[in-house]
Amino acid sequence: GWSIGNRGALQGGGLHAVSLDKGEKLWASPLKAEGIASHGDRAFVSSGKAIVALEKATGKELWRFDDKWPVRFAVTVDTTTGVVYHGASDKGGFVHAFDGATGKEIWRHKLENTPSLSPLVVAGGSVLYRQLDEKKYGVIRALKAATP
Numbered sequence: 001g002w003s004i005g006n007r008g009a010l011q012g013g014g015l016h017a018v019s020l021d022k023g024e025k026l027w028a029s030p031l032k033a034e035g036i037a038s039h040g041d042r043a044f045v046s047s048g049k050a051i052v053a054l055e056k057a058t059g060k061e062l063w064r065f066d067d068k069w070p071v072r073f074a075v076t077v078d079t080t081t082g083v084v085y086h087g088a089s090d091k092g093g094f095v096h097a098f099d100g101a102t103g104k105e106i107w108r109h110k111l112e113n114t115p116s117l118s119p120l121v122v123a124g125g126s127v128l129y130r131q132l133d134e135k136k137y138g139v140i141r142a143l144k145a146a147t148p
């Protein structure tokens with residue numbers, strides 16, 4: 001097994017993968033991760049204004065989606081389908097669904113208001129997220145989950 005995560009500036013910074021059995025460094029990346037999700041042989045990283053797919057064994061970048069806005073919802077993966085979800089916004093923005101294997105966008109949903117920073121949750125064929133309504137109350141919204 002392996003573990004992947006950020007390390008502080010005093011420890012070399014960036015993203016590091018280590019083996020669970022011996023704690024040995026497997027690879028490192030300069031990416032700063034705001035969120036990490038895993039499925040199969042891939043790790044998906046929210047970093048700045050991008051979603052990056054990495055090969056878990058080597059850290060090799062497989063695909064990247066560069067957004068216009070900062071990450072609002074850390075990357076989430078549906079482990080039953082391999083679909084990767086990402087949300088970004090400033091004043092507006094989108095929730096995106098990507099094929100985790102290719103990085104091809106499956107769909108995007110325009111956000112009506114600036115969402116909170118709560119994570120996207122995939123459950124029961126839906127993608128759930130929290131958003132503030134016009135009265136600034138937190139509302140849970142649901143989108144139909146994508147299929148690759």
